[in-house]
Amino acid sequence: MIDLGDEVILIEDIKGTQYVIRDRGTVVAINPDSKGYEIEFFDVDNETRGIATVLPNQIMNALEYWLSKTPQERLSGLEDLRFEYIKKHFNGIRPPFQRVYNSFSRYK
Numbered sequence: 001m002i003d004l005g006d007e008v009i010l011i012e013d014i015k016g017t018q019y020v021i022r023d024r025g026t027v028v029a030i031n032p033d034s035k036g037y038e039i040e041f042f043d044v045d046n047e048t049r050g051i052a053t054v055l056p057n058q059i060m061n062a063l064e065y066w067l068s069k070t071p072q073e074r075l076s077g078l079e080d081l082r083f084e085y086i087k088k089h090f091n092g093i094r095p096p097f098q099r100v101y102n103s104f105s106r107y108k
Contacts, residue, residue, distance in 0.1 A: 004030055007062040008039060010054070017052055022077060024062060044085045 002008060010023045019041055028051065029038035037059065041049045066074060 002027055002030075002037065002056070002059065002061060004028070008037075008059040009062050009065040010039075010041075010058060011060050011065070012058050014052055014054060014058065018049070019052055022080070023049075044081055044088060 004027055006027050008025055008027060010019055010021055010025070013020045023041050025039040025041040027037050028040045031037065031053070036053050036055055038051055039054050039059065040051050043049050066077070069077070
């Protein structure tokens with residue numbers, strides 16, 4: 001049972017919207033008789049993308065969703081999130097590793 005405030009994962013595309021499988025969101029309202037849910041969807045930075053009404057068969061509790069997947073599918077999901085983060089913040093270019101030098105030696 002999905003309750004108000006639960007984090008959910010979309011398990012099928014919502015036609016006519018930008019929301020696709022594996023988008024995540026939070027339940028912000030439950031329609032009468034549990035015939036649908038209002039879901040606030042988020043991007044990789046937890047910024048709101050929008051709100052949509054979904055049917056119970058279109059979403060799954062986030063923890064149950066990831067626990068039902070194989071380790072390879074979980075890694076694939078994490079790789080997708082990493083790719084989206086890089087695409088958003090670095091225009092698709094992965095930044096080079098930068099070493100931070102410790103300057104505490106001058107205080108000895």
